[in-house]
Amino acid sequence: MPNIVACFKWVVDEAYIRKGASGALDFSAVDYKISDYDRNAIEEAARLKGLHGGSVTVLTAGVPEAAKGVKDALSRGADQAFFASDPSFSQLESSQTAAILGEIIRFLIPFDLIICGEGSSDQYAQQVGTRLAENLGIPCISYVQKLTIGEGGRILAERRVEEGVEVVEAPLPVLVTVLPEINTPRIPGVKDTLMASKKPVVAIKKEELLPVGAAPLQTLGMTATRMERNGEIFAATPEGIARFVEALQKRGIIS
Amino acid sequence: MPGIWIFAERKDLAQELLTIGRELALQTGVKVTAIVTDQDDQADIYIAGGADEVVLLSPLAEDMSLDAWLPVIAAETKGADPDIFLIAATARGKDFAARLAARLETGLCSNCIALSRGEDGTVVMERLAYGGAAVQQVSCATRPVMATIPPRTFAPAPAEHGRSGEVRKLLLPPTSPVRILDRKIKERSSQDITEAKVVICVGRGMEKQEDIDMARQLADLLGGEVGCTRPISEELHWLPDDLCIGLSGVQVKPDLYLGLGVSGQIQHATGIRGARVICAVNKDENAPIFQAADLGIVGDLYDVTPKLIEALKKIKPLSR
Amino acid sequence: MEFKLTEEQELIRKNMREFADKYVEPIAGEIDENSRHPAEVFKKLAEGDWMGIPIPTEYGGAGSDYLTHILAIEELSRSCASTGFTVSIHVGIACMLVLLNGTEEQKQQYLLPMAKGEKLGAFVLTEPGAGTDVMAATTTAVLDGDAYVINGTKTFTSNGPTGDVYMVFAWTDKAAGRKGMSCFIIPRGTAGMSAGTHFKKMGLRSSQTSEMVFKDCRVPKANLLGKEGAGLVMAMAGFDHGRVGIAAQCIGIIQAALDESIRYSKERVQFGNPIARNQAISWMIADMATELSAARFLTYHAAWLKDQKQAFSKEAAMAKLFASEAAMRHTIKAVQIHGGYGYCKGAKVERLIRDAKITEIYEGTSEAQRMVISGNVLR
Numbered sequence: 001m002p003n004i005v006a007c008f009k010w011v012v013d014e015a016y017i018r019k020g021a022s023g024a025l026d027f028s029a030v031d032y033k034i035s036d037y038d039r040n041a042i043e044e045a046a047r048l049k050g051l052h053g054g055s056v057t058v059l060t061a062g063v064p065e066a067a068k069g070v071k072d073a074l075s076r077g078a079d080q081a082f083f084a085s086d087p088s089f090s091q092l093e094s095s096q097t098a099a100i101l102g103e104i105i106r107f108l109i110p111f112d113l114i115i116c117g118e119g120s121s122d123q124y125a126q127q128v129g130t131r132l133a134e135n136l137g138i139p140c141i142s143y144v145q146k147l148t149i150g151e152g153g154r155i156l157a158e159r160r161v162e163e164g165v166e167v168v169e170a171p172l173p174v175l176v177t178v179l180p181e182i183n184t185p186r187i188p189g190v191k192d193t194l195m196a197s198k199k200p201v202v203a204i205k206k207e208e209l210l211p212v213g214a215a216p217l218q219t220l221g222m223t224a225t226r227m228e229r230n231g232e233i234f235a236a237t238p239e240g241i242a243r244f245v246e247a248l249q250k251r252g253i254i255s
Numbered sequence: 256m257p258g259i260w261i262f263a264e265r266k267d268l269a270q271e272l273l274t275i276g277r278e279l280a281l282q283t284g285v286k287v288t289a290i291v292t293d294q295d296d297q298a299d300i301y302i303a304g305g306a307d308e309v310v311l312l313s314p315l316a317e318d319m320s321l322d323a324w325l326p327v328i329a330a331e332t333k334g335a336d337p338d339i340f341l342i343a344a345t346a347r348g349k350d351f352a353a354r355l356a357a358r359l360e361t362g363l364c365s366n367c368i369a370l371s372r373g374e375d376g377t378v379v380m381e382r383l384a385y386g387g388a389a390v391q392q393v394s395c396a397t398r399p400v401m402a403t404i405p406p407r408t409f410a411p412a413p414a415e416h417g418r419s420g421e422v423r424k425l426l427l428p429p430t431s432p433v434r435i436l437d438r439k440i441k442e443r444s445s446q447d448i449t450e451a452k453v454v455i456c457v458g459r460g461m462e463k464q465e466d467i468d469m470a471r472q473l474a475d476l477l478g479g480e481v482g483c484t485r486p487i488s489e490e491l492h493w494l495p496d497d498l499c500i501g502l503s504g505v506q507v508k509p510d511l512y513l514g515l516g517v518s519g520q521i522q523h524a525t526g527i528r529g530a531r532v533i534c535a536v537n538k539d540e541n542a543p544i545f546q547a548a549d550l551g552i553v554g555d556l557y558d559v560t561p562k563l564i565e566a567l568k569k570i571k572p573l574s575r
Numbered sequence: 576m577e578f579k580l581t582e583e584q585e586l587i588r589k590n591m592r593e594f595a596d597k598y599v600e601p602i603a604g605e606i607d608e609n610s611r612h613p614a615e616v617f618k619k620l621a622e623g624d625w626m627g628i629p630i631p632t633e634y635g636g637a638g639s640d641y642l643t644h645i646l647a648i649e650e651l652s653r654s655c656a657s658t659g660f661t662v663s664i665h666v667g668i669a670c671m672l673v674l675l676n677g678t679e680e681q682k683q684q685y686l687l688p689m690a691k692g693e694k695l696g697a698f699v700l701t702e703p704g705a706g707t708d709v710m711a712a713t714t715t716a717v718l719d720g721d722a723y724v725i726n727g728t729k730t731f732t733s734n735g736p737t738g739d740v741y742m743v744f745a746w747t748d749k750a751a752g753r754k755g756m757s758c759f760i761i762p763r764g765t766a767g768m769s770a771g772t773h774f775k776k777m778g779l780r781s782s783q784t785s786e787m788v789f790k791d792c793r794v795p796k797a798n799l800l801g802k803e804g805a806g807l808v809m810a811m812a813g814f815d816h817g818r819v820g821i822a823a824q825c826i827g828i829i830q831a832a833l834d835e836s837i838r839y840s841k842e843r844v845q846f847g848n849p850i851a852r853n854q855a856i857s858w859m860i861a862d863m864a865t866e867l868s869a870a871r872f873l874t875y876h877a878a879w880l881k882d883q884k885q886a887f888s889k890e891a892a893m894a895k896l897f898a899s900e901a902a903m904r905h906t907i908k909a910v911q912i913h914g915g916y917g918y919c920k921g922a923k924v925e926r927l928i929r930d931a932k933i934t935e936i937y938e939g940t941s942e943a944q945r946m947v948i949s950g951n952v953l954r
Binding site for chain 1: 320322345346347349350353354356357358360361362363364365366379383384385386387388389390391392393394395396397431432433434435436437438439440441453477502510511521524525528531532533534540545546547548549550551552553554555558559562563566567570
């Protein structure tokens with residue numbers, strides 16, 4: 001009956017980001033969501049609970065508005081949530097997030113398995129899971145596409161690496177980071193969403209935590225990606241295509 | 256002690272890191288240390304590529320995972336206190352780097368695509384965020400400055416003969432609780448699109464799997480390979496994963512990239528930014544690919560591609 | 576006045592959107608073409624508690640409010656107006672009729688499986704000779720011992736061929752006029768009740784519509800819903816709920832028309848520019864977006880009033896009237912924006928315009944809605 005913790009991040013839905021005039025990004029019309037791969041992490045936790053019993057706790061550190069994400073996470077098969085919130089948590093760096101989550105888990109959440117997404121859809125630093133494992137002194141298995149809890153408190157995981165797949169095993173407690181291939185997150189039913197508000201949420205204020213250290217990595221700037229070659233457009237007519245081919249010849253692409 | 260350290264689990268990636276490692280080292284007059292997983296006789300290659308010191312990791316047992324080296328490398332790094340530590344961003348490399356950075360209590364710039372020095376000498380690193388929609392510039396206030404570098408961000412370092420350097424070996428590491436039980440090597444597609452000079456890429460504009468044949472014809476005519484965007488491999492499984500070009504796929508730097516029915520979403524576009532000439536065929540004039548392209552044809556790919564094939568046949572007789 | 580949805584409502588709406596994108600959108604064209612009822616989708620809707628949102632949990636529903644149900648109908652209809660409509664009539668009319676008027680036994684036996692989505696409800700009132708003129712109906716229910724015997728023909732019954740629980744209206748006492756019609760709950764398979772073949776319709780083709788024929792159909796007394804003679808009053812209250820649902824269906828249709836029009840007008844290039852840059856087109860889109868917003872607020876307000884347990888007949892009629900006429904107006908514009916392509920099978924707007932027309936007719940024609948509204952306003 002494993003106690004499973006699934007960590008998630010409440011992020012800007014990048015589909016709503018627009019480009020501003022001067023090359024800056026326009027966040028005025030953005031909506032928020034649980035980071036895509038974190039949905040897979042929560043789903044995997046719920047799936048394993050369905051097989052083995054136990055409990056699923058979801059955990060996040062973010063701004064107070066992320067309460068909606070906590071509700072969303074609870075509607076996906078979790079039993080309870082821990083929510084560390086503060087307006088200053090809007091741009092936490094990976095090591096800061098790992099420190100906060102680690103502190104909460106160490107003191108408040110008994111666990112056998114921690115599941116994280118392999119990277120968040122906003123920053124995609126792919127660090128929090130591994131750093132959290134280091135913080136808690138447990139092994140980390142990353143890029144997992146298939147997960148099984150085996151006999152005798154051991155975990156069996158298939159990792160995706162460049163050459164193919166590594167099948168690894170480790171004794172619990174363990175942290176894993178998961179790929180989207182691992183499962184298909186459910187679409188919560190109406191009752192799932194309504195019952196989410198009735199599940200316990202432990203709210204943790206910034207003042208209750210150890211002071212968050214300075215972020216080692218500092219963002220100097222964030223600009224819209226420029227892929228502006230803005231070349232020539234040709235019509236799909238025989239003449240247009242002929243001129244296109246000529247242009248390729250002129251650039252030495254074809255003889 | 257000042258120095259630039261690099262670590263890669265593959266030779267080709269180590270050679271790429273040496274390029275940037277050497278550049279950074281020359282800026283401040285320090286040495287480059289390359290940590291590699293090779294045998295003794297390969298050390299010369301790294302020295303020729305710019306390493307002043309080569310640290311060989313003895314082979315791991317079959318069932319040992321890379322993180323077994325963590326305590327040893329962490330101790331070495333603490334002892335030597337290098338300025339910068341670059342690690343090749345393979346899956347294992349990224350994992351290792353994050354854990355090492357946590358142990359060293361330093362910052363890590365993931366998937367760093369560019370490094371330069373600011374006016375005051377601090378290292379400025381660039382990476383992509385928001386699914387590729389943004390470029391983020393970061394600096395690190397702690398030591399060592401760490402970054403993981405994706406494959407093919409830098410060209411392999413040219414060999415400079417006559418260079419000398421030191422070689423040493425690191426002892427076998429303590430074991431890790433993670434054991435590797437099995438490895439399943441995946442079948443690679445017959446060709447490697449990361450090496451191809453011409454890449455014809457198919458996107459969501461393709462209506463049926465059979466239509467990819469048109470792209471193959473074009474590729475054959477031009478001496479190139481067929482690649483795809485993520486939906487084609489990940490969702491539709493019309494082509495294998497290693498032909499997927501983009502943020503979560505491969506980076507290509509061909510002389511010619513031609514997208515057929517590719518909209519040019521930023522996650523894909525970041526995979527082709529190094530191409531010499533980018534071309535696109537798409538029926539949507541407002542498709543983002545046209546901003547990224549040097550030459551574009553606005554039209555239905557089912558109409559344009561056959562005409563393009565005919566026009567090219569007239570110039571190049573079918574090769575292969 | 577707060578113009579905000581609750582967090583639950585926002586999440587539920589997002590989930591319905593995701594469901595519709597995943598399961599309904601890909602088959603919407605096919606089920607329209609083949610006039611097919613997608614049983615597999617309704618099974619999934621049942622699993623997600625979408626078939627009884629405003630029904631209390633003790634009767635198999637999700638225990639939420641009417642506005643949340645309306646949001647779901649809107650998102651479903653955006654992908655397929657037929658699917659949205661089927662859920663709307665099932666919940667808004669069939670389920671609500673039993674919830675508001677049924678005995679405890681009737682609720683347990685009929686409402687529970689309907690709200691769970693295990694059984695599909697149908698509303699059987701209209702006859703070949705009695706549309707807006709409900710009083711011209713001729714179907715009778717005559718008490719004979721412990722059962723009513725029902726004879727007559729009904730038509731345009733949605734979910735006729737596919738229904739499981741039929742809410743059937745018949746005269747128990749024609750002489751009593753407006754107080755002479757009663758409502759009966761008749762389960763599928765009852766001898767003497769049969770559904771005709773599915774009508775071939777211009778639009779809303781996936782929704783199954785047919786005649787219902789009653790020939791000496793014996794219905795136990797226990798299946799009388801409410802009191803004898805209360806049929807019309809119950810039906811009118813049923814229409815109030817159903818109309819808000821239809822208005823939601825129309826909002827979904829207009830939203831789909833707007834999405835398609837925006838996308839197409841940015842893609843289509845004529846005279847060197849996307850047609851979205853032409854004022855004629857951009858003004859059509861401006862009007863579409865504006866009336867969509869107006870329809871939305873009229874509809875949400877009517878649903879909100881119902882949830883506040885206030886009278887909402889007038890608002891329901893206004894929402895239905897405005898939204899349906901707007902849906903027709905703007906699907907016509909959407910096809911115009913698409914030009915020749917919009918006239919061909921395969922274009923979503925080709926289906927939207929055909930689906931929109933019926934919304935001006937059923938659950939009370941626009942003319943009937945005007946009678947309700949003026950009757951209310953001119954008192």
